[in-house]
Amino acid sequence: MGFASYIFYNVGRSLLRRGYALLMLLSLIALQVQAETPLRIAVSSNFAPVIKQLLPEFTQQTGKKAQVISGVTGGLYQQLKHGAPYDIFLSADSLRPQKLAQAHLIIPHSLKTYAYGQLAIFSMKNPNITWRDLLTGYKKNHLTKRLAIANPKTAPYGKAAKQCLVKQGLWQQLQKKLIIGNNISQTFQQVRSQAVPMGIVAYSQLAINKLRGDLLPINCYQPIKQQLVILKKTLQPKLAQQFSDFLLSTKIQQKIALYGYLSGTKTDD
Amino acid sequence: MINADLTALFITLKMAAISTLILLLLGTPLAWWLAKMKSKIKVFFEAVIALPIILPPTVLGFYLLIAFAPQSHLGQLWLQLTGSQLAFSFSAIVIGSVLYSLPFVVQPLQRAFEQLGDHYLEAATMLGAKPLDRFFSIVLPMTKASFITAASLGFAHTVGEFGIVLMIGGNIPDQTRVLSIAIFDHVEAFEYAQAQTLSLSLLIASFVLLTLIYLLNHKKVSR
Numbered sequence A: 001m002g003f004a005s006y007i008f009y010n011v012g013r014s015l016l017r018r019g020y021a022l023l024m025l026l027s028l029i030a031l032q033v034q035a036e037t038p039l040r041i042a043v044s045s046n047f048a049p050v051i052k053q054l055l056p057e058f059t060q061q062t063g064k065k066a067q068v069i070s071g072v073t074g075g076l077y078q079q080l081k082h083g084a085p086y087d088i089f090l091s092a093d094s095l096r097p098q099k100l101a102q103a104h105l106i107i108p109h110s111l112k113t114y115a116y117g118q119l120a121i122f123s124m125k126n127p128n129i130t131w132r133d134l135l136t137g138y139k140k141n142h143l144t145k146r147l148a149i150a151n152p153k154t155a156p157y158g159k160a161a162k163q164c165l166v167k168q169g170l171w172q173q174l175q176k177k178l179i180i181g182n183n184i185s186q187t188f189q190q191v192r193s194q195a196v197p198m199g200i201v202a203y204s205q206l207a208i209n210k211l212r213g214d215l216l217p218i219n220c221y222q223p224i225k226q227q228l229v230i231l232k233k234t235l236q237p238k239l240a241q242q243f244s245d246f247l248l249s250t251k252i253q254q255k256i257a258l259y260g261y262l263s264g265t266k267t268d269d
Numbered sequence B: 001m002i003n004a005d006l007t008a009l010f011i012t013l014k015m016a017a018i019s020t021l022i023l024l025l026l027g028t029p030l031a032w033w034l035a036k037m038k039s040k041i042k043v044f045f046e047a048v049i050a051l052p053i054i055l056p057p058t059v060l061g062f063y064l065l066i067a068f069a070p071q072s073h074l075g076q077l078w079l080q081l082t083g084s085q086l087a088f089s090f091s092a093i094v095i096g097s098v099l100y101s102l103p104f105v106v107q108p109l110q111r112a113f114e115q116l117g118d119h120y121l122e123a124a125t126m127l128g129a130k131p132l133d134r135f136f137s138i139v140l141p142m143t144k145a146s147f148i149t150a151a152s153l154g155f156a157h158t159v160g161e162f163g164i165v166l167m168i169g170g171n172i173p174d175q176t177r178v179l180s181i182a183i184f185d186h187v188e189a190f191e192y193a194q195a196q197t198l199s200l201s202l203l204i205a206s207f208v209l210l211t212l213i214y215l216l217n218h219k220k221v222s223r
Helices: A004-029 A048-062 A073-081 A094-101 A132-140 A156-167 A184-192 A205-207 A237-248 A250-258 B004-037 B042-054 B058-068 B072-084 B088-118 B119-126 B133-142 B144-159 B164-167 B179-188 B192-222
Strands: A039-045 A067-071 A088-092 A111-117 A118-124 A147-150 A178-181 A200-201 A226-231
Touching: A004 A088, A004 A237, A039 A048, A039 A073, A048 A067, A048 A184, A048 A237, A048 A250, A067 A237, A073 A088, A073 A094, A073 A237, A088 A094, A088 B179, A094 B133, A111 A237, A118 A156, A132 B042, A147 A156, A156 A184, A156 A200, A156 A226, A184 A200, A184 A205, A184 B179, A200 A205, A226 A237, A226 B072, A226 B192, A237 A250, A237 B164, B004 B042, B004 B144, B004 B179, B004 B192, B042 B088, B058 B072, B058 B088, B058 B164, B088 B133, B088 B164, B119 B133, B133 B144, B144 B192, B164 B179, B179 B192
Parallel strands: A039 A067, A039 A088, A147 A178, A147 A200
Antiparallel strands: A088 A226, A111 A226, A118 A200
16 A cells, blocks of 8 residues: 555656656647558448448458448438548438538539348247248237347338338337347347347348248248449549459359358349 | 567556656646645635546547547647647547546645645745755655555556547557557457466556555554
């Protein structure tokens, strides 16, 4: 105690005296500009694992490094609106990229559809559960388990899940049974950890983790059109464009399909 | 990946160290001022300082995001002064941390200053000690345990921060990706092993730090 307080007293004393000089120095260090900034890819959490697996190939092709910043679509959009220094934004929907386009924050004509998401019903305890089982179970009231979905307000996969439940007339009935995840990753983790017995997740999450689940009929929700945009603020528009082209190339699109998405280019408008 | 995690650790420690330093420089006069304040307006300031304890980090983070954005007044001013953008920079997460951890530094110091009593200081004044001398020769030695508590709590609370840093820092590797966000990222990417390692080290480090604080406090009380 004596020694510690002696040290603290002296350090505190000199810190208070030299504190401001030290602060200036430290903030200079903090503000130092990095020489070569890598391409910063902001990506919605559902697609982040795919991007991470595809990146080595991109780096090999271009010799350029890239960083992945993953988050919930709505959150990334807010950050971009407030000046986040990302070069390219891979959204899980088409709404946010279009809003960014309307706000003139993107490079014109950089808006592209790179994949279509699919929904699946998933349960660890009961891997054979089907969407039909779930519907009849809830409708006849012999299914009382909780159901995890992503937040319909911020997560496109949650919005689509809600559309299916509304269409089946189950939305009101299930209100007290729903566990709402912040994003689709959280929903997937809740079900995978068996904290929630079943949930509506992205089919890609199951494909990547080699898990089983039942696809929801594609016509019960509006297509989850996952679009990308290149931000106007980017300091490396060429590299960002290269990445966009890379993602939309036939070879990579085929890979994306293996990860449980529908190819974005096939049905593009 | 290991490298990226070490970078996150380094950024976390750097953020926490700088924030703690600023917190002590800022919190000490503030706590002193509050401790000596006689007016009833005092409760108003106390409430403002305590706000981060109650407010969810998302609320504070949301306001700070708007305040720091390049289109805001503060953002403009910062851009002109430093030549770089405030939002999503290392400086932004330091400022956020300072605000977020302020009550954890101010409150223990204020309690200590209040309990100090005036007679020592009056005696020192009679003997001709100047204010700064009184602070370093009397106040600081007598309240050192509270200073250690305040600094450690401020540091620990900053290390454990997540919501604000994610919102105003933007999770940028090498700049604003701190440990808590790195863990979040690993979980999101199904990298559970790395998430486990990081979480466990953070858990142990936090436990050791808090035990040390309580040990110091215990000695102070039992003496």
